[in-house]
Amino acid sequence: MKKLFEESLQEVLAQSASAAPTPGGGSVSAIAGAFGAAMVAMVGNLTVGKEKYKDVEPEVKELLAQSNQLMKELEELVQADIDAFNNYMDVFKMAKNTEEEKALRAEALQKAAIAATDVPLRIGEATIKGLQVAQKMAALGNKVAISDVGVGAYLGEAALKGALLSVDINIPVIKDQAYVEKAVAKRDELIAEAEALRSKAVEVVKERI
Amino acid sequence: MKKLFEESLQEVLAQSASAAPTPGGGSVSAIAGAFGAAMVAMVGNLTVGKEKYKDVEPEVKELLAQSNQLMKELEELVQADIDAFNNYMDVFKMAKNTEEEKALRAEALQKAAIAATDVPLRIGEATIKGLQVAQKMAALGNKVAISDVGVGAYLGEAALKGALLSVDINIPVIKDQAYVEKAVAKRDELIAEAEALRSKAVEVVKERI
Numbered sequence: 001m002k003k004l005f006e007e008s009l010q011e012v013l014a015q016s017a018s019a020a021p022t023p024g025g026g027s028v029s030a031i032a033g034a035f036g037a038a039m040v041a042m043v044g045n046l047t048v049g050k051e052k053y054k055d056v057e058p059e060v061k062e063l064l065a066q067s068n069q070l071m072k073e074l075e076e077l078v079q080a081d082i083d084a085f086n087n088y089m090d091v092f093k094m095a096k097n098t099e100e101e102k103a104l105r106a107e108a109l110q111k112a113a114i115a116a117t118d119v120p121l122r123i124g125e126a127t128i129k130g131l132q133v134a135q136k137m138a139a140l141g142n143k144v145a146i147s148d149v150g151v152g153a154y155l156g157e158a159a160l161k162g163a164l165l166s167v168d169i170n171i172p173v174i175k176d177q178a179y180v181e182k183a184v185a186k187r188d189e190l191i192a193e194a195e196a197l198r199s200k201a202v203e204v205v206k207e208r209i
Numbered sequence: 210m211k212k213l214f215e216e217s218l219q220e221v222l223a224q225s226a227s228a229a230p231t232p233g234g235g236s237v238s239a240i241a242g243a244f245g246a247a248m249v250a251m252v253g254n255l256t257v258g259k260e261k262y263k264d265v266e267p268e269v270k271e272l273l274a275q276s277n278q279l280m281k282e283l284e285e286l287v288q289a290d291i292d293a294f295n296n297y298m299d300v301f302k303m304a305k306n307t308e309e310e311k312a313l314r315a316e317a318l319q320k321a322a323i324a325a326t327d328v329p330l331r332i333g334e335a336t337i338k339g340l341q342v343a344q345k346m347a348a349l350g351n352k353v354a355i356s357d358v359g360v361g362a363y364l365g366e367a368a369l370k371g372a373l374l375s376v377d378i379n380i381p382v383i384k385d386q387a388y389v390e391k392a393v394a395k396r397d398e399l400i401a402e403a404e405a406l407r408s409k410a411v412e413v414v415k416e417r418i
Contacts, residue, residue: 005219012218017250025360041226149235151371158367162360
């Protein structure tokens, strides 16, 4: 089977819109995050090699490398999200006739719910890195395209908030209260950080437009 | 040449990240808006035909049709954004040796700047329609996937705000002050409306998770 990123954009959109279980909200959020990182990378590519931005070139090159790395990471996280979701679906199909089967299924369900919570948290962490890069690029990147860093920041924040809705869905299933508390705290921390980073990045972008 | 939506997702991301002039921020914002509409459509597709949601099926079918329509509209707007940008670049290459050439170029530049402002405003109007549909779907769609309406709302808002940064870039070039005032008022109105709609949609989603 073709991997999702090898499908045409049109096909990926059609699959997203269909009743097919994947790609779901976590994956689509990660794709949006990858587009956000791509915008920051574009501004990097339009800055490197320009005489006017020679002084900041080493730093911009580093930010560009981080954006490219992040795009790869988000692509992997899309696959991780799809895998976690498919695994969840498999668990639902497990037999529950005997007490032993019921116990095995309940245990597998807990593991699947935790995995399906971990992946969006990792998408959140990845997009935070993207927003940190966007904030720095906003100040250093080529003014000619600086608005596109703002696009990257808006998409990063939306990707993070969208992905983290999957945390909200999964935690009611999870019995390990210590894990739930940690996940909720992480979710809230990531959201607050994303809002602050996007706000700063867009502010700098608007000053430089 | 292959159309952008026929390229693989990987290729579209690579083109977005490259120094190539298109797709730029307006186009990528519209793509994100299309993914947002796809999420709302997915929830529609997971609602239609389900016994539990039989009472709301006619309304959900209508919302689903609107989401599908919006995805097409945003695809067209991506192309319009690319065309407007390429046209802008062509104008910059126009000769400016004689007074007549200078006058022709200046006039073409004004038209190009207005076109490059109109397209993001149309992307904004399209994503507002998407957010209106998301808000309604949040209340009616299948609870099992309702968080994905939230993903759609976050992406719609980000798409709108990202696209409208292109208004900020172009208005300093435009001499027609009546147009500028109208464009700025429209931009501010769309942003306020998007925030209100996303906020309401996500609120309903969170209540139903």
